[in-house]
Amino acid sequence: MVLEGNVDPAKVWAKMLNTWNQGMNDRFPDAARVAAANDADLGLGATADEVTDTFLALADRLDREPATMPGASVAISGALLRGVTYQMLQHNETLPPLTRFWKAAADLSAGKAPADADVAVLRQVLADTPATKGVPADNQATMVLAMLCGDTTWSRKVDSYADATAAARAKYPLSAGMPNNILPCAFWSQKPIEPVVKITSRGARNILILQNRRDNATPWAAGRGMRRALGDRAGFLGVEHGGHFVYGTGSTCADKATVAFLIKGTLPAKDASCDGPRR
Numbered sequence: 001m002v003l004e005g006n007v008d009p010a011k012v013w014a015k016m017l018n019t020w021n022q023g024m025n026d027r028f029p030d031a032a033r034v035a036a037a038n039d040a041d042l043g044l045g046a047t048a049d050e051v052t053d054t055f056l057a058l059a060d061r062l063d064r065e066p067a068t069m070p071g072a073s074v075a076i077s078g079a080l081l082r083g084v085t086y087q088m089l090q091h092n093e094t095l096p097p098l099t100r101f102w103k104a105a106a107d108l109s110a111g112k113a114p115a116d117a118d119v120a121v122l123r124q125v126l127a128d129t130p131a132t133k134g135v136p137a138d139n140q141a142t143m144v145l146a147m148l149c150g151d152t153t154w155s156r157k158v159d160s161y162a163d164a165t166a167a168a169r170a171k172y173p174l175s176a177g178m179p180n181n182i183l184p185c186a187f188w189s190q191k192p193i194e195p196v197v198k199i200t201s202r203g204a205r206n207i208l209i210l211q212n213r214r215d216n217a218t219p220w221a222a223g224r225g226m227r228r229a230l231g232d233r234a235g236f237l238g239v240e241h242g243g244h245f246v247y248g249t250g251s252t253c254a255d256k257a258t259v260a261f262l263i264k265g266t267l268p269a270k271d272a273s274c275d276g277p278r279r
Contacts, residue, residue: 002258003234004210004246005218008225009199013148013185014155016222018164020086020179021172023219027089028052028174030214030242035099042103051099055085056173058106067108069119072126076105082176084125089216090244092277097121149185152196156186201231208261209234210254212276214242227271235267241276250277 007016032048032055045051063078074080081102088098104118114122131137155161165177207230211223220238227236239246239254247258253274260266 001206002208002210002247002261003226004212005215005244006209006211006223006226007218008222009197009229010225011222012152012196017148017179018168019219019222020216021168021175022221023214023216024086024089024175025172026214026219027216027242028055028085030092031085031089031095031098034095035102038096038099042099044099044102044106052174054106055102058102058109059176061109062105065109067105069108069114069122069126072122073128074126076108076126078176079178081105082174082178086175086178086216089242092243092249097124101125145184148183149188150190150192152192154183154185154188158182158186161186199226199229201229201233203233205233205235205267206265207234208258208267209236210239210246210258211236212239212241212243212246215244216242217244235261235269236271237268238271238273239276240273251275252277 008019011019029048029052032045032051035042035044035051036047039046044054059078059081061078062076062081066075066077066080068075084101085098088094088101100118100121104114104122107114107118136142161180161182164180165182168175168180169177209223209227209230211220211226213220215223223236223238227234237254237257239251241249241251241254243249246254248255251274257266257268257272257274
């Protein structure tokens with residue numbers, strides 16, 4: 001078995017979501033560097049730090065006054081800006097359009113008409129997904145909530161979420177408390193029908209764990225948590241790479257190690273690391 005994009009079995013699920021705060025901090029600079037390299041066109045900042053400051057200021061402004069685009073079904077709020085950013089950070093190929101989305105949102109917020117290229121990105125990002133026949137429009141969201149809320153119990157103390165969100169907003173401004181905020185899980189009517197599955201180190205040594213250093217969805221700490229849970233049953237390969245996916249995303253070293261394991265059963269003798277893709 002090959003595992004990538006790993007969840008820490010000891011943190012299912014509220015504590016696992018909380019790891020997104022550090023995951024955002026780890027991954028965001030990759031996109032900020034893309035924006036800085038294209039500063040002449042985007043105007044978001046000449047360094048990653050300047051781009052980060054621009055993003056935080058834009059998110060704060062959109063929190064107070066969402067920006068509208070003619071013909072769009074939703075306004076761009078701070079929450080939507082952060083949500084789109086979270087999703088598009090998961091793939092390297094979506095970093096350039098993400099930075100252009102930032103520029104378009106900044107122009108709209110400043111009362112400027114976005115350039116044609118920016119309008120195209122806005123329409124793509126804000127477009128409603130075509131409905132699939134026989135599949136409810138909220139299928140993705142309800143599936144995720146059924147898993148998160150159905151696997152384990154959650155606190156029902158509303159104040160605890162408010163306190164945790166306020167603390168996270170102060171410490172992690174990029175994610176602004178989103179991972180700590182209250183979910184429908186706090187009001188879930190059904191209790192779990194069985195205990196959370198316990199992951200142990202007992203069993204054959206036949207698992208390869210792949211983990212990116214800068215995965216914002218299942219961060220590095222979660223991959224290390226899976227490593228601790230599986231113990232000597234697993235080999236571990238950390239990749240100096242960003243995003244939620246490892247195999248087939250540009251690291252020749254990681255791809256070769258994965259193929260060697262699947263074909264020959266070869267696992268790293270000890271925890272190993274690989275370079276990320278060459279740029």
